[in-house]
Amino acid sequence: MNTHLLLEMAAQEGVGRIAVGSLRDGHSYADLLSASKSVADWIEELGVENVIYAGLNAPEFPVALFASAIAGKPFAPLNYRLPDADLRKLVERVTPCAAILDDDIAVRIGALSGMKVIRKADLLAKAEKRPAAEAVDETAENVAVLLFTSGTTGEPKAAMLRHRHLVSYVISTLDFMGAEEEEATLISVPPYHIAGISAVLTSVYSGRRMVQLGAFSPQDWVELAAKEKVTHAMMVPTMLGRVLDILEARGETLPHLRHLSYGGGRMPVSVIRRALALLPHVNFVNAYGLTETSSTISVLTPDDHRDALAAGTPDARARLGSVGQPLPTLELEIRDSEGNHVGAGEIGEVWVRGEQVSGEYVGGSALREDGWFPTKDHGYLDAAGYLFIEGRLDDVIVRGGENISPGEIEDVLRDHQAVADVAVVGLPDEEWGERIVAVIVPEGEPSKDELKALVRGRLRSTRVPEDIIFRAELPYNETGKLLRRILKAELSHVS
Amino acid sequence: MKLTPGSRWKSAVCDAEVVAVRTPAGDVVLACGGVPMIPVKDARPDMPQLQSAQENAALLGKRYADEASGLELLCNKSGKGALTLDDRALTLKEAKKLPSSD
Numbered sequence: 001m002n003t004h005l006l007l008e009m010a011a012q013e014g015v016g017r018i019a020v021g022s023l024r025d026g027h028s029y030a031d032l033l034s035a036s037k038s039v040a041d042w043i044e045e046l047g048v049e050n051v052i053y054a055g056l057n058a059p060e061f062p063v064a065l066f067a068s069a070i071a072g073k074p075f076a077p078l079n080y081r082l083p084d085a086d087l088r089k090l091v092e093r094v095t096p097c098a099a100i101l102d103d104d105i106a107v108r109i110g111a112l113s114g115m116k117v118i119r120k121a122d123l124l125a126k127a128e129k130r131p132a133a134e135a136v137d138e139t140a141e142n143v144a145v146l147l148f149t150s151g152t153t154g155e156p157k158a159a160m161l162r163h164r165h166l167v168s169y170v171i172s173t174l175d176f177m178g179a180e181e182e183e184a185t186l187i188s189v190p191p192y193h194i195a196g197i198s199a200v201l202t203s204v205y206s207g208r209r210m211v212q213l214g215a216f217s218p219q220d221w222v223e224l225a226a227k228e229k230v231t232h233a234m235m236v237p238t239m240l241g242r243v244l245d246i247l248e249a250r251g252e253t254l255p256h257l258r259h260l261s262y263g264g265g266r267m268p269v270s271v272i273r274r275a276l277a278l279l280p281h282v283n284f285v286n287a288y289g290l291t292e293t294s295s296t297i298s299v300l301t302p303d304d305h306r307d308a309l310a311a312g313t314p315d316a317r318a319r320l321g322s323v324g325q326p327l328p329t330l331e332l333e334i335r336d337s338e339g340n341h342v343g344a345g346e347i348g349e350v351w352v353r354g355e356q357v358s359g360e361y362v363g364g365s366a367l368r369e370d371g372w373f374p375t376k377d378h379g380y381l382d383a384a385g386y387l388f389i390e391g392r393l394d395d396v397i398v399r400g401g402e403n404i405s406p407g408e409i410e411d412v413l414r415d416h417q418a419v420a421d422v423a424v425v426g427l428p429d430e431e432w433g434e435r436i437v438a439v440i441v442p443e444g445e446p447s448k449d450e451l452k453a454l455v456r457g458r459l460r461s462t463r464v465p466e467d468i469i470f471r472a473e474l475p476y477n478e479t480g481k482l483l484r485r486i487l488k489a490e491l492s493h494v495s
Numbered sequence: 496m497k498l499t500p501g502s503r504w505k506s507a508v509c510d511a512e513v514v515a516v517r518t519p520a521g522d523v524v525l526a527c528g529g530v531p532m533i534p535v536k537d538a539r540p541d542m543p544q545l546q547s548a549q550e551n552a553a554l555l556g557k558r559y560a561d562e563a564s565g566l567e568l569l570c571n572k573s574g575k576g577a578l579t580l581d582d583r584a585l586t587l588k589e590a591k592k593l594p595s596s597d
Contacts, residue, residue: 002501172590
């Protein structure tokens with residue numbers, strides 16, 4: 001079953017609902033389907049292998065996604081924020097391709113042989129003039145989406161999600177047309193992020209109107225949310241803090257908002273606490289997943305949030321910093337470096353198995369023969385089965401033969417009043433292999449000794465940073481992921 | 496007939512269409528309204544169509560399962576007929592609903 005069938009079903013049943021845009025002039029599911037079929041006709045005529053989309057989120061994005069599915073071609077939304085040369089290299093890897101581009105992106109990429117461009121702004125108008133294509137013979141094995149993941153070393157890897165991965169995730173976790181008619185979701189995550197793809201598929205299948213914010217600013221987000229009376233929203237953690245600032249400044253409580261889910265990076269507990277206090281009528285969901293797992297594999301539900309906030313024991317309260325419990329449609333376990341299953345409370349690598357898990361890349365698969373996939377995330381399950389993610393395996397500091405997770409130390413340091421932000425990395429050390437270095441964005445003038453004592457007191461002496469460095473800011477990407485390797489590279493260079 | 500995951504079938508006696516999500520091995524009879532279903536791309540045979548909806552008629556968006564064989568289907572078009580596998584009535588399968596996360 002291909003993803004376009006999700007839209008066909010929505011077009012049959014979702015009559016009277018708006019699929020994307022405002023209530024006044026948005027597109028219906030039937031409109032979306034008809035446009036997708038016509039764009040598919042254009043794609044087929046071009047005789048390309050792939051379809052790329054490089055530009056801000058817009059109604060053309062779901063059209064391009066479904067058109068690619070109908071034409072049977074992989075769809076690759078690209079990170080338009082990359083430097084020009086890097087962006088061009090990605091395009092070259094997927095030529096011959098049909099390219100749906102924003103004008104400024106088209107200028108930056110320039111002409112490339114094997115790339116056939118259509119301006120995103122022209123897409124829907126041109127589609128109107130074309131006939132509708134029939135969907136190609138379906139096979140759920142076809143690659144639906146190619147997403148380039150940022151590699152820690154070398155070239156980005158192209159993660160491949162087949163139709164069956166995406167479809168099984170959608171139909172086994174959602175009720176078809178389960179959204180109430182007035183529901184609308186504000187999508188502000190970029191189209192080249194797995195969450196941007198799954199937001200389209202789940203919104204369409206549920207019948208929930210998509211409201212798109214192409215370029216994020218917290219002011220625009222708040223205004224659009226209020227104007228469109230959005231009931232649902234999905235964002236990355238760095239966006240939430242900034243939105244809360246605006247809400248507080250304006251005294252806006254977004255009374256229509258019912259549901260806010262966040263993911264794609266670590267959410268500081270202080271931010272989510274603040275959100276729970278400022279928006280008590282909102283259900284919060286923390287969704288953890290990877291590109292390779294077709295998005296969400298573990299969820300901290302609204303009740304989990306409330307229970308943790310009100311809990312009596314430290315263990316239960318700590319769950320506010322967890323990513324909740326794995327989806328019932330999956331198996332998830334923690335394994336040590338030898339591949340042995342470890343028990344509750346023990347830190348190791350997160351492994352997962354299930355129908356939505358791909359683990360495949362162009363050029364190879366990380367999926368084991370028995371279907372298990374190593375996520376390269378470091379974490380543990382507590383006694384009640386709640387998953388805590390410490391960080392990437394690659395970020396683990398190995399000091400004197402001990403594995404140390406930077407996240408643990410960062411959480412402690414972040415608690416200090418004079419610490420606005422912190423990143424802990426390992427730098428090469430002749431004696432210990434690696435030494436612990438804390439890079440702190442201060443608020444005031446914290447004393448290094450005081451900070452070290454804080455860590456010593458709360459964790460243990462082997463966790464105390466040997467060096468503390470103060471910086472004005474830390475490097476993040478636009479979806480809020482801390483770029484540790486950039487920090488490490490800068491610091492290694494200096495020292 | 497042999498059912499494969501992702502294969503699409505339509506009723507011979509009404510409008511119902513389904514997609515096979517999980518399939519049993521071997522030869523089975525997937526029927527709608529008592530008549531074996533046909534591949535969606537095949538021409539519909541000349542047969543009297545169901546006049547009124549049966550109990551448990553196939554509904555768009557619902558998932559149907561047969562515990563004995565492990566079959567799971569998604570109905571992508573409603574119809575008057577009810578679904579059976581080897582004459583066993585299929586049961587409705589609930590989605591393992593989660594709070595929306597995307």
